Amino acid sequence: MSLNVVYPIHVSPSSVLQVQQKNMERIAQSIASGIQSQINPADSYVASGLDSSIRSAHQAMANAQMGYNFVATADSALANVTQNLQRIRELSIQASNGIYSGSQVSAMQAEINQNADQIRQTLSNATFNGKLTLNAVTPENPNAVGVMDIMVGENSTQTISYDPNITLGSMNFDISTPEAASDTLKKVDEMLDDISSKRGEIGAVQTSFEGAIEQQSANILSYASSLSDIQDTDYVSAIAELKKSQFAMEAFVKVMKVQMDSQDYVLDLLKQV
Numbered sequence: 001m002s003l004n005v006v007y008p009i010h011v012s013p014s015s016v017l018q019v020q021q022k023n024m025e026r027i028a029q030s031i032a033s034g035i036q037s038q039i040n041p042a043d044s045y046v047a048s049g050l051d052s053s054i055r056s057a058h059q060a061m062a063n064a065q066m067g068y069n070f071v072a073t074a075d076s077a078l079a080n081v082t083q084n085l086q087r088i089r090e091l092s093i094q095a096s097n098g099i100y101s102g103s104q105v106s107a108m109q110a111e112i113n114q115n116a117d118q119i120r121q122t123l124s125n126a127t128f129n130g131k132l133t134l135n136a137v138t139p140e141n142p143n144a145v146g147v148m149d150i151m152v153g154e155n156s157t158q159t160i161s162y163d164p165n166i167t168l169g170s171m172n173f174d175i176s177t178p179e180a181a182s183d184t185l186k187k188v189d190e191m192l193d194d195i196s197s198k199r200g201e202i203g204a205v206q207t208s209f210e211g212a213i214e215q216q217s218a219n220i221l222s223y224a225s226s227l228s229d230i231q232d233t234d235y236v237s238a239i240a241e242l243k244k245s246q247f248a249m250e251a252f253v254k255v256m257k258v259q260m261d262s263q264d265y266v267l268d269l270l271k272q273v
Helices: 013-033 041-095 102-124 178-231 235-272
Strands: 135-137 148-151 159-162 165-167
Touching (some): 041 102, 041 159, 041 178, 159 178, 165 178
Parallel strands (some): 135 165
Antiparallel strands (some): 148 159
């Protein structure tokens, strides 16, 4: 008796399983990272440009924030100077009365001198990151410094300018006589006007920095949205593809198991012949 056996076409299980395993790993990595595993060259080029723009916009926004903090330091210093000048003004009005004794006027003068020293100290210590935020141009310090240009965009033309110079009168205040006190009062009022004007200028610069920060924030959101459209994983499609790959692997394993079981059965039959 002869038995004709038709052997099934041989398929390498390891090669098929390796392909399915790599495919599943690729999809799983895409789901975990949130980035598509396969992006065409054209989209990859665009994505690279968008990523560069996002990084540049972040730095520009940081520049604008530092610029804002820089001028805020100057404004805070001028606020303190204003308080000192207000006290000098009060003492000048008091000394203008003419009814105080010499010792009383001397005490007022001493307090005025203390406030004047505090003004000088405040102006000299108004620094940010080691850089002076204010330069008081006075008879004692007649030299102005250069205007600062702070880059707040993605190219060199997008800048905000800030002038740290403020012109003030002499920091020597005399109230030794009612006439001198009256002159000091006028000088203090002029200084207060100059400081008020400078603080208004600083306020305008701060508004410009705020606008630059908002603009760069909007740019970042826009760039990020476009980049997301190009490279972010489509989770619905990715999960569906992962399920499909898992099903294909499971189906292949079942087929191979049936095939191998069938071969064992045929061999058992041959042994019995």
